[in-house]
Amino acid sequence: MSARSSTAHSVVEPSSTSKLVASVLVVVYALVTMIPLFWIVVTSLKSPPDSISYPPKIVFTPTIEGYCNLFTNQTRQTPEFLATLPPATTACEKVTRERNMVIVGPSNFTKRFFNSLVIAFGSTALSVFLGTIAAYGFSRFKVPLKDDLLFFILSTRMMPPIAVAIPIYLMYRELGLSDTKIGMILLYTAVNVSLAVWLLKGFIDEIPREYEEAAMIDGYTRLQAFRKVVLPQATTGIVATAIFCMIFAWNEYAFAVLLTSGDAQPAPPFIPTIIGEGGMDWPAVGAGTTLFLIPILVFTILLRKHLLRGITFGAVRK
């Protein structure tokens, strides 16, 4: 739309100096904020003494000891006892033996990570399912008190999690849902369904009604039209919503630490309790954090285009 002279920059297009300055500042900010994350990953590759050396070591010999400590339980033995054992087979065993320790079994981390996966996937599936159909209902039909219901759904997220946890704790105790994966899935679904309804309503609102109405003229029932016309078009929205719900369930801590114990405990309450022989085993904590981060990083990249929508409950669309 601009047919301006080539010497002056378009008034809306920034000058190349301002672009350069902006890029330098942004890149500096991005790199500075990445330093803590970088340090986490680096720490996961250090040996425990290296991780607590002072001043902090930038140059060190990397080792997988952090990851080994994360996944196994070990005890300290005397060198004489170690000499009587058969030679170490796996890489982790070799590293552990060097510290005069012996692997006695797997740690709880794998189970906790698995719990995180199950609870996150389960609650996401359920909340996206409920959210999609409820959003369709709100979008297409005249529901009495629709705005009030929608606001009520939003307001359920205003309670501090600890506050919600008090009666849920009592309720679950009576129902026998304490420390169960099903209990956590239900709870996370209830929290996520508000987000799901708001987001999906926004997505479904954008699908013109005429498509379904045309399909119904062709003889489809409402349900069939929903399945065959609306759902395929809403797929991106559904996937984006699913990922947001997943991120909440994956990262959640307060409910997890209060309502789970050994059987259903997911990873976030577990990672800050990984101790070594003295205080915290920072390489193992770093290893746990790094592994826990990877799905999130993948999702961030997949979700780039929809992030804005998700974090504002659909109020803002780019």
Add this chain to the structure above:
Amino acid sequence: MTGNHIPDALANRLATATPPKLAARVRGLSDKAIAWLFITPTMILLLAINIFPLIWTIRLSFTNFRANRTNAVVKGIGLDNYTSILTDPDIWAAMQSTAHFVFWTITMQTLIGFTLAYLLDRKFRGHGFWTTIILIPMMLSPAVVGNFWRFLYQPQIGLFNYIISFFTGVDPSSFEMIGSVTLAPWSIIIVDTWMWTPYVMLICLAGLRSIPDYIYEAAEVDRASTWRQFWSITIPMALPFIMLAVLFRGIENFKMFDMVNLLTSGGPGSTTEVASITLKREAFEKWRTGFSSAFAIILFVTVFGLANIYVKALNQVKSR
């Protein structure tokens, strides 16, 4: 979603106006039934896991019930819990810490976030990539972040003090972030800002991008300086978005628990004990269930009330 293939027959139908009542002619379930079928499960779940517990909490707040003494006799004590809370200096201290936290995090995140959004709006080469990088901190688990920043903040073995010392020459062991009464509140503010500035940035970016070019061009025609344009065009038009970001961040930080609990445990003393930490201690360590229920209700009403006022203000700004 682009690239969807609409069958030709359908497309032809779209060209003609669809009679409104036609949609109601269906074989099978009526629209009304479907609407109820679709909405009810969600409402039931929310009633069971949100409303019913809320009512239970309200009821509990009028008793002296303790969840660890199921054998004890439960008495109704009226408003005693509420009056003890409103007259308890420790609770007020916790609310003060929370307010300090919320105020400064919102201020810093808005300033830095908006600045970043403005810079990103210059659309330099590679800005999409760097945007994604900047977004990573806000996708992490706040609990894990709090735990790890405790490591970073250690005066002797942590990176933070050494970086500060590198830039300012101050001895790294001479100060400590988490243990000092003056610096601990800032330690939590810094971590929260590190995590959530991208959030504000993203929303402000949307705000900036929503401003149509022709307004700027008109201003240029009017010989308005860049500074003037910024203050009379950019800021006012981005304001609803900024306010939305402030609303969301405010609500979230009022409820903050995970990160602060793992970073400082509310210490030193109670300097960083925000409201949710006090609530957790009352409810799940001291097991004063009735008392903490009253506190929970007070917190909820506070957030709800503030959010309502805010949303009204937001709507006013939007309608301008």
Add this chain to the structure above:
Amino acid sequence: MRKLVASAIALAASAFVAVAPTASSAKTITLCWAAWDPANALVELSKDFTAKSGVDMKFEFVPWPNFADRMLNELNSKGKLCDLLIGDSQWIGGAAENGHYVKLNDFFGKEGIKMDDFMPATVLGYSEWPKGTPNYWALPAMGDALGWTYRKDWFAKPELRAEFKKQYNRELEVPKTLDELTDIAKFFQGRDVDGKKVYGAAIFTERGSEGITMGVSNFLYPNGFKYDDPKKPYAMEGFVNSAGAVKGLEAYKALYKCCTPPGYTDAYMGEGLDAFKSGQVALQMNWFAFFPGLYKDEKVGGDKIGFFVNPKGPAGSGSQLGGQGLSVVSYSPNQAEALAYIKWFANPEIQKKWWSLGGYSAHKAVLNDPGFAKTAPFAADFLVAMGQVVDFWAEPSYAQLLLAEQKRIHDYVVADKGTAKEALDGIIKDWTKVFKDDGKL
């Protein structure tokens, strides 16, 4: 896209399948304890039980900072995770009155397990509720008290000894009083030893669970602090905030301010171990439970480490009681097997093996053995400590009492709020309120 949706649905469905409970074997019981050295020793010891009874043992160990929270939560939610619980001595009151533990009197009677066989301080501290009555809720499993370690090799350095003698006009030896201990800490603070800057003492300052209360008690008891009037229960004025108690609290703060490593504001057992093992401090306050492991440490163990019991103060001596008792959780479906474990554990031979592996047996057969003091360099100090132990409240509302003291003490010592007398007066105020709510005052 369809495939993606289908696979996502399949994944979610499998999530529901994974949630279905698995059948549990009746021949496995779970023992819950804190994650520390003695727990590893217990795993080793329990292999004998599995061999003798055929019952497999599973263990759930939780680090100390989270142990109380998690286990009390578990008990209050009537969880079935633990069949056996080695719970802290303070939990006895709550566990007994709220029905979390199985009362063991009948079982002891039937199996001939006599409480007289165990050291009286441990029976009182770990098993009895109400205190001083023959109602037993646990078998004393792990005797423990707060003691101190020090760098014997540093104390032996001639140049340091000479310097110390010049400054303080006495030899650089194990301190006999708390003041002497503070002097030694001051001496080492900031000193260059073996080419590295070191600090005086690693003491407990943890805010979250119980750290700073346990630590400060070691300074309060020898200065005359008492929880209440011995003649009038729950009368605290003049006993909690006596002049001696104020001095003791001030001394602890002085030690914290002058002689601890930088950033030592939230430290408990683990941080103390790290500080001592990395050669940062000359003195370390910690539980006797860790001393076997420290003695075996490759860097600071053996000849380099020495131990001493909590030194005297103006009003006498006192050590903070630690230790735990082994209880059967009343929600457990495997109580028969759990009780069998207790019977096996109470056997004097097993108790002797327990001590040899690093667990602190409370059985008289082990502790009263004439050779006991020579079995380890800290054994004699342990006996002295157990002879002077004082425990925190074990009331059902112990958590409220503990949290009140944690807050007031941490506010004063670390956050510099108010004076020592104000802190102790505040504690009395908080505790009075709790006791009034409980109907005890």
